[in-house]
Amino acid sequence: DAKTTQPNSMESNEEEPVHLPCNHSTISGTDYIHWYRQLPSQGPEYVIHGLTSNVNNRMASLAIAEDRKSSTLILHRATLRDAAVYYCILRPNTGGFKTIFGAGTRLFVKA
């Protein structure tokens, strides 16, 4: 199963953009890149996903490298409510749904 690598933690100031990196050098051609976040004492929630092209939604943007070996989740203006653990995962298109989460990146937002 392809794995992802993320920094353990990052810090940001409120109302500034945040770029959360993820490396997935062993990604296969049909793997989708998903991002989820987990607020304290809650289950993870979906943020965004993509395959090859950059994606935008109301929560965030996803920038995918041309070779797909890395991606970046972009929060355009961090708020205190964005303080959470962010997980970058790959969802294989074959072999069922053995979806593996890593440790994620804990984002701290300073007021």
Add this chain to the structure above:
Amino acid sequence: NAGVTQTPKFQVLKTGQSMTLQCAQDMNHEYMSWYRQDPGMGLRLIHYSVGAGITDQGEVPNGYNVSRSTTEDFPLRLLSAAPSQTSVYFCASSPSRDSGNTIYFGEGSWLTVV
């Protein structure tokens, strides 16, 4: 909108006791899974199912059993609880085999084994 429902939310067990964590989803999702999350750690996959009657092991399956007799339900059984199974358990579901589809999580079940 129920989504993914887990019960119980909190449970304390004595070592050696057995119990079942219930998980139900009302979205007709094919895929369901169970994760555990230890304090300060990420999610680890216990078991998963790609449809009724089909289950498979994840990263940490030892000490846990699952079954999938219906599309809606995916219970997780602890046969003989151990303190090492103290954790938060999350059930998740996803609509189809298309990897582009998102995963929906339950609110979690906090289990303490003493």
